[in-house]
Amino acid sequence: MSDQAHVPASHDLAPGDEEQHSVGARIVGYVVGLALALLLTATSFFIAGTDLVWQPSIPVALIVLAIAQMGVHLVFFLHITTGPDNTNNVLALAFGLLVVFLVVGGTVWIMGHLNANMPPMDQIMKTRM
Amino acid sequence: MAMTATVGHAHADPHHIGLVIEHPGPAPKRIVTAYGFWVFLLSDIVMFSCFFAAYAVLSGQTAGGPKGSEIFEQRNVAIETVCLLLSSFTCGMASIAADVHNRFWFYLGMAVTCVLGLIFLAIEFNEFADLIARGYGPSRSAFLSSFFSLVGCHGLHVSAGVLWLLTMMAQVFAKGFRADVLRRMMCFALFWHALDIIWVGVFSVVYLLGGSV
Numbered sequence: 288m289s290d291q292a293h294v295p296a297s298h299d300l301a302p303g304d305e306e307q308h309s310v311g312a313r314i315v316g317y318v319v320g321l322a323l324a325l326l327l328t329a330t331s332f333f334i335a336g337t338d339l340v341w342q343p344s345i346p347v348a349l350i351v352l353a354i355a356q357m358g359v360h361l362v363f364f365l366h367i368t369t370g371p372d373n374t375n376n377v378l379a380l381a382f383g384l385l386v387v388f389l390v391v392g393g394t395v396w397i398m399g400h401l402n403a404n405m406p407p408m409d410q411i412m413k414t415r416m
Numbered sequence: 417m418a419m420t421a422t423v424g425h426a427h428a429d430p431h432h433i434g435l436v437i438e439h440p441g442p443a444p445k446r447i448v449t450a451y452g453f454w455v456f457l458l459s460d461i462v463m464f465s466c467f468f469a470a471y472a473v474l475s476g477q478t479a480g481g482p483k484g485s486e487i488f489e490q491r492n493v494a495i496e497t498v499c500l501l502l503s504s505f506t507c508g509m510a511s512i513a514a515d516v517h518n519r520f521w522f523y524l525g526m527a528v529t530c531v532l533g534l535i536f537l538a539i540e541f542n543e544f545a546d547l548i549a550r551g552y553g554p555s556r557s558a559f560l561s562s563f564f565s566l567v568g569c570h571g572l573h574v575s576a577g578v579l580w581l582l583t584m585m586a587q588v589f590a591k592g593f594r595a596d597v598l599r600r601m602m603c604f605a606l607f608w609h610a611l612d613i614i615w616v617g618v619f620s621v622v623y624l625l626g627g628s629v
Contacts, residue, residue, distance in 0.1 A: 299447050302451060304446075349625055390462065398473040
């Protein structure tokens with residue numbers, strides 16, 4: 288492995304590294320990311336406290352806004368892109384997301400069914416006595 | 417694409433992207449280090465997903481204790497969120513300054529990041545101390561156990577991040593912008609941005625969704 292300060296990557300980009308840009312262009316990228324993230328955050332907090340929208344839609348809206356904001360962070364702060372120099376990073380992210388969805392989705396699904404099929408706690412306590 | 421050297425022209429374009437590359441050998445150390453750290457961050461996110469799953473399952477199990485909507489203060493959470501978001505931005509500014517070897521902007525960006533992180537930690541610590549003083553500690557109900565472990569785990573990560581941040585400033589002070597210091601700085605920036613991503617999940621799922629129950 289070479290130990291150079293900042294090798295202009297010809298074929299791969301480290302996660303977090305950008306393609307070669309000027310300092311000004313990089314700062315603009317962060318400013319755009321910050322503006323989008325603030326906008327999405329403000330929308331989340333507004334949606335959570337408002338009664339302007341149909342109430343049952345609020346949880347879904349919050350989850351969609353959260354996923355959108357995570358995407359903004361990934362693109363503008365972590366610089367994970369779909370470019371050919373980012374394939375390794377995106378594949379690792381895709382596998383991580385697969386595991387996250389299996390863990391969260393599977394847990395909520397299975398535990399929800401178990402909870403629905405379990406008799407109320409006071410009945411269990413009665414049969415024990 | 418492959419991190420090892422490939423022999424022959426047929427493997428030079430494995431994904432048929434029309435970009436034929438003659439692999440010069442192993443990838444530079446900066447790429448290998450950051451990629452390894454990226455894999456660690458993803459595994460950290462998988463660990464957090466277990467805490468999120470536990471919270472999702474247990475958020476209704478209040479055992480006669482308080483519900484989320486009774487103990488969460490949206491104003492504090494909003495301030496915490498803005499602090500972390502701005503600190504992610506200033507951390508990005510500091511990493512740009514590190515790349516162009518500008519000490520003043522590096523120290524300034526890192527110092528602001530540190531202050532914002534400390535404000536976040538202070539607000540969170542106050543919230544925890546207040547809940548425990550009211551008798552709503554982690555042992556009160558399954559809901560509170562999962563709440564404290566998820567949010568507390570994120571808080572521990574931020575604390576570790578602040579310590580790491582200070583050591584990065586000390587390293588740049590003592591060693592300058594050496595290649596190894598810049599690699600560590602890059603990993604730190606990735607870590608700090610990843611913490612912000614996890615906080616997006618925390619404030620959305622725990623405070624906003626959990627607060628409406």
